[in-house]
Amino acid sequence: MGIKANTVTTKREWRQIYAIYGMEQWQTLLFLLCHAIFFSLSSVVFLFYFDPICAFFNSFLSLGAAARFAAGFSGAVLGISAVCLFFAAGNFFYSALPLHYDMAQRMVGSVNDWSTVKTALDIGCGRGILLNAVATQLKKTGSSGRVVGLDRSKRTTLSTLRTANMEGVQEYVTCREGDVRSLPFGDNYFDVVVSGVFFHTVGKEYGPRTVEAAAERMRVLGEMVRVLKPDGVGVVWDLMHVPEYVQRLQDLKMEDIRVSERVTAFMVSSHIVTFRKPSQHIAGPGEVRLDWRC
Numbered sequence: 001m002g003i004k005a006n007t008v009t010t011k012r013e014w015r016q017i018y019a020i021y022g023m024e025q026w027q028t029l030l031f032l033l034c035h036a037i038f039f040s041l042s043s044v045v046f047l048f049y050f051d052p053i054c055a056f057f058n059s060f061l062s063l064g065a066a067a068r069f070a071a072g073f074s075g076a077v078l079g080i081s082a083v084c085l086f087f088a089a090g091n092f093f094y095s096a097l098p099l100h101y102d103m104a105q106r107m108v109g110s111v112n113d114w115s116t117v118k119t120a121l122d123i124g125c126g127r128g129i130l131l132n133a134v135a136t137q138l139k140k141t142g143s144s145g146r147v148v149g150l151d152r153s154k155r156t157t158l159s160t161l162r163t164a165n166m167e168g169v170q171e172y173v174t175c176r177e178g179d180v181r182s183l184p185f186g187d188n189y190f191d192v193v194v195s196g197v198f199f200h201t202v203g204k205e206y207g208p209r210t211v212e213a214a215a216e217r218m219r220v221l222g223e224m225v226r227v228l229k230p231d232g233v234g235v236v237w238d239l240m241h242v243p244e245y246v247q248r249l250q251d252l253k254m255e256d257i258r259v260s261e262r263v264t265a266f267m268v269s270s271h272i273v274t275f276r277k278p279s280q281h282i283a284g285p286g287e288v289r290l291d292w293r294c
């Protein structure tokens, strides 16, 4: 199996990706677009009705020049805000679909040989962009392996099975409802465990920067390592806390820990972290005991 240094990605048009996976968190996109349109229209109103607006400002400030400055400044701020909001909406859309698909290809591309993989797991599988990318690799390489997608939402797991069907990889995919904080699998079970834009959401009910949330993330990373077979490969793509993950993986004595170059997604820096669980894991006389749990 092992980790590959250079990865090859398969390109696909965003319309095809949208047709299968739709848009997760479309409310955020709608929110950004509505505000962008509102700010644009407001700045156009400032442009066309500059003199009446100056007169309106003047009725408060009673200073001609200051009123013109206030009106001009407000119009400029509205215009700049509209541009920023359109940019944010574009980046959100790009990150949620074409980039997400591309990153899933990169992630699966970092595993050396899928033909020898028998069991794989995607934690927090969502609508299945990454899960189906894994299943596609299993299918392509003629592996007899299967991938399990774990998500806490029953509705999500049902729609994930639909997307697997649309991708033609349904026989390689099983979906399971469960909580990643305590993975419902035995120790040393999977050859590969992957996770995309998920870890930073763990423990967010405590607030993203709290000690409790960090402890939950570390616990889930420990769970990921626990269910991984010795010599198994872990691949995590996330938007935040990457140094924290690397530190935890080092503490857990993982090998070949690699961090990809920075990729801007959802307006923040993201990285793919890959690692391998060492083959020596059974504690015996003179051997090192590695405990994957917190």
Ligand SMILES: C[S@@+](CC[C@H](N)C(=O)[O-])C[C@H]1O[C@@H](n2cnc3c(N)ncnc32)[C@H](O)[C@@H]1O
Residues within 6 Å of the ligand: 104, 123, 124, 125, 126, 127, 128, 129, 130, 131, 150, 151, 152, 153, 156, 178, 179, 180, 181, 195, 196, 197, 198, 201, 202
């Ligand atoms: C952003 S989506 C992940 C997208 C997915 N990895 C992909 O590549 O398409 C996050 C998913 O994690 C699931 N989730 C959140 N907390 C969870 C938990 N504690 N246990 C299991 N799944 C969880 C959510 O239901 C959601 O579907």
